[in-house]
Amino acid sequence: MNREEYTRLALRTWSPDKIREKGEDPEEYLQTGLASELGELCGVRKRDMRDGYQPKIEWIKELGDCLWYAAVYCDQYSYLRGTSETVKKSLTEEIQERFSRRNVVKEAFDAGRFTGPFWVQVLFVQIMCHEFPQCSVDFVEAMIEGLGIDLDVVRQTNIDKLADRAERGVISGKGDHR
Numbered sequence: 001m002n003r004e005e006y007t008r009l010a011l012r013t014w015s016p017d018k019i020r021e022k023g024e025d026p027e028e029y030l031q032t033g034l035a036s037e038l039g040e041l042c043g044v045r046k047r048d049m050r051d052g053y054q055p056k057i058e059w060i061k062e063l064g065d066c067l068w069y070a071a072v073y074c075d076q077y078s079y080l081r082g083t084s085e086t087v088k089k090s091l092t093e094e095i096q097e098r099f100s101r102r103n104v105v106k107e108a109f110d111a112g113r114f115t116g117p118f119w120v121q122v123l124f125v126q127i128m129c130h131e132f133p134q135c136s137v138d139f140v141e142a143m144i145e146g147l148g149i150d151l152d153v154v155r156q157t158n159i160d161k162l163a164d165r166a167e168r169g170v171i172s173g174k175g176d177h178r
Contacts, residue, residue, distance in 0.1 A: 001152060
């Protein structure tokens with residue numbers, strides 16, 4: 001499944017009107033959601049450090065949740081949306097020049113190139129997604145690849161989980177195991 005297909009399917013489960021009805025800002029909701037999911041990813045790492053091993057599926061589930069927030073955020077709030085192709089190209093080249101988006105994150109996760117602890121790396125991803133929303137999917141995908149996890153597996157597992165929840169009417173709710 002490619003990025004466009006994943007985003008299309010992810011958007012089926014996005015309900016900004018529910019957020020607005022409560023007087024909240026959907027953009028802030030997505031930013032907060034991404035931060036929350038990145039925090040849960042840190043929890044997987046913490047348990048891995050403490051217990052010695054976390055099943056790969058735990059990583060895949062949390063990374064999928066991070067990817068969902070990044071994909072929806074990028075689609076809904078990227079300032080590149082709705083601009084002409086010329087402007088998009090110019091802005092994208094400027095961003096790439098100023099900050100080599102995907103490579104910076106990938107390098108941060110490659111062994112030996114980033115000396116900070118895992119939580120710092122995750123915080124870095126969060127900050128970069130906030131600063132460059134149009135690149136948020138790039139950052140999360142680079143993190144997934146940098147952790148050595150198959151991006152297609154993350155996408156498909158996340159979409160399967162969301163489809164199952166939608167079918168059972170539990171998209172909204174609490175907890176990972178609904």
